[in-house]
Amino acid sequence: MVSLVYHPGYNITAFGLEKRHPFDSLKYRRIHDALIARGLRRERDFSRPCAVSFRELANVHTLEYLGSLRRREALARILEVPIVASLPRWLIDWRVLKPMRLATGGTILACRLALEHGVAINLGGGFHHAASAWAGGFCVYADVPLAVRMLYDEGKVERVLVVDLDAHQGNGTAEVFEAWPWAAIYDIYERDNFPSVKEAEDYPLPVASGLSGIEYLDILYDTLPVALDKFKPDLVVYNAGSDPYVNDPLAGFCLTANDLADRDLAVVTMARERRIPFAMVLSGGYARDSWKIHADSIEGILTRFDQE
Numbered sequence: 659m660v661s662l663v664y665h666p667g668y669n670i671t672a673f674g675l676e677k678r679h680p681f682d683s684l685k686y687r688r689i690h691d692a693l694i695a696r697g698l699r700r701e702r703d704f705s706r707p708c709a710v711s712f713r714e715l716a717n718v719h720t721l722e723y724l725g726s727l728r729r730r731e732a733l734a735r736i737l738e739v740p741i742v743a744s745l746p747r748w749l750i751d752w753r754v755l756k757p758m759r760l761a762t763g764g765t766i767l768a769c770r771l772a773l774e775h776g777v778a779i780n781l782g783g784g785f786h787h788a789a790s791a792w793a794g795g796f797c798v799y800a801d802v803p804l805a806v807r808m809l810y811d812e813g814k815v816e817r818v819l820v821v822d823l824d825a826h827q828g829n830g831t832a833e834v835f836e837a838w839p840w841a842a843i844y845d846i847y848e849r850d851n852f853p854s855v856k857e858a859e860d861y862p863l864p865v866a867s868g869l870s871g872i873e874y875l876d877i878l879y880d881t882l883p884v885a886l887d888k889f890k891p892d893l894v895v896y897n898a899g900s901d902p903y904v905n906d907p908l909a910g911f912c913l914t915a916n917d918l919a920d921r922d923l924a925v926v927t928m929a930r931e932r933r934i935p936f937a938m939v940l941s942g943g944y945a946r947d948s949w950k951i952h953a954d955s956i957e958g959i960l961t962r963f964d965q966e
């Protein structure tokens with residue numbers, strides 16, 4: 659059975675702060691509620707993570723970077739919400755950073771559950787613009803590098819491939835991975851979009867705006883199996899951003915909701931055909947119906963892989 663990880667504390671609701679960023683801060687709860695409403699899971703079927711600790715964060719982040727998060731101006735820039743600079747620090751920590759530390763704990767738990775059960779999905783996480791010493795694009799903690807570093811140090815994994823299909827380049831993850839020969843990133847991203855400075859990657863696939871679902875899926879079907887067979891990971895972490903969606907306000911691809919469900923099912927199928935443990939995190943997605951795209955895609959994965 660596919661393991662699902664979720665905590666009600668993922669949702670960021672800081673007195674209207676969430677309305678100042680295109681991110682739907684209740685996206686996670688809406689997905690969780692939809693999976694229950696569709697009869698796919700009961701409340702008690704979700705695994706609840708603990709928030710990542712400061713000491714765990716220091717496994718990947720520099721102390722200088724973690725210290726800089728105490729400065730409201732630095733946080734306002736990372737979160738792209740200028741008003742953060744005028745809020746009390748305790749409020750930002752409680753209502754914005756704590757949810758992100760919980761979601762980071764969720765990514766760590768999902769990776770552990772993937773190694774135990776085969777397939778696990780964190781209904782959050784995927785903060786791929788956070789590097790070890792800098793961050794941006796609404797990402798504060800490098801959840802995926804933190805999770806895989808922990809498993810690597812414990813001797814539970816030897817080679818990890820991140821498949822990043824969020825529309826934006828996973829520059830933070832790529833920067834961390836550059837120093838880790840055992841970790842690689844495969845990344846289809848929009849060439850002329852955020853971030854303006856791209857990082858070097860193992861399997862970069864920069865593509866032009868306006869790409870259709872068929873064109874996108876052709877690239878995926880042609881290249882991901884090659885990367886999997888070449889790198890031979892013993893864990894795949896999938897950054898399943900839904901922002902390649904045609905109606906997404908922050909990206910320029912033209913995939914339909916069906917294309918995105920096909921994409922997600924294809925990625926998990928390619929990993930499981932090779933018997934590779936598979937953990938998925940949600941990452942970006944800024945359309946009003948992003949939650950439904952994720953819920954539909956996860957329903958497809960559960961339908962296919964719950965019996966595995």
Ligand SMILES: [Zn+2]
Nearest residue numbers: 824825826942
């Ligand atoms: Zn994105």
